[in-house]
Amino acid sequence: MLISIIPFQFNSILVLANLTCSRAYLSSLSGKQYKNLLVAEEVYRQQLWMHENNTNRIEDRIVSINQPHLRPIVRGKAGSSVEFGAKISASCVNSYVFLDYLSWDNFNESNYFLERVESFKEKTGYYPESVHVDKIYRTRKNRALCKEKGIRISGVPLGRPPKNISDNTKKQAQEDERIRNAIEGKFGQGKRRFTLNKIMAKLPSTSATTIAIIFLVMNLSTLLREFLSLFFVKNMRPGFLIALNYLIYVDS
DSSP, X not given: OHHHHHHHHHHHHHHHHHHHHTXXXXXXXXXXXXXXXXXXXXXXXXXXXXXXXXXXXXXXXXOOSSOTTOOEEEEEETTEEEEESOEEEEEEETXXXXXXXXXXXXXXXXXXXXXXXXXXXXXXXXXXXXEEEOGGGOOHHHHHHHHHHTOEEOSOOSSSOOSOXXXXXXXXXXXXXXXXXXXXXXXXXXXXXXXXXXXXOOSHHHHHHHXXXXXXXXXXXXXXXXXXHHHHOSSOOOOEEEEETTEEEEEO
16 A cells, blocks of 8 residues: 555655646645645655554544545454444434434444433433443443443343353343344344445535435334334334444333
């Protein structure tokens, strides 16, 4: 990458220098051309710094000339260890999904655990009975918070696993995973049916708007399905479910 990018960006800077020496003005460039020139210069500076310091990491690394706001996010998934795009935090209430937080930089979801729990209490007036979370949320700090608030947190407790696990514990663990899969399904539905993984917008503002519209269309689809179910389904399963980006609150 250094071999291909550095000469290209260096040539762009030489072109700029030649234009300046020949009494050409930057005002003759279009807004897009001037922006791309500034981005190319910054990419060259980053690549040169990594080359001189013999490293492959740098803060706010630019990986796209047309979309300089994109950042490489290491996910460690099979077949795609690094992803590029927005990282979002969403909540699901009664099968309706809401976009809570969007960032182009990587962030640790567990740091927002307290904020999400307090947001639930602010909206409903009470804390959830249980919180169904992924492993990344099961930190000592979050476990202590749930214990203080009287909230049951899903997952195995810290320490050495017990030799004998009761049938009720196994059944509860299966039920917790079933509930937590609700938000997983929403992200999968957004990618398969509503092109959540194929955002074609270039600007960060238009990309965020596109993502928000996708969630809106998903909710409209859910609303239509529930409306039609009034005519075809007599017995609806009761319950109140909130799923929040691998966080799921259940209110019985």
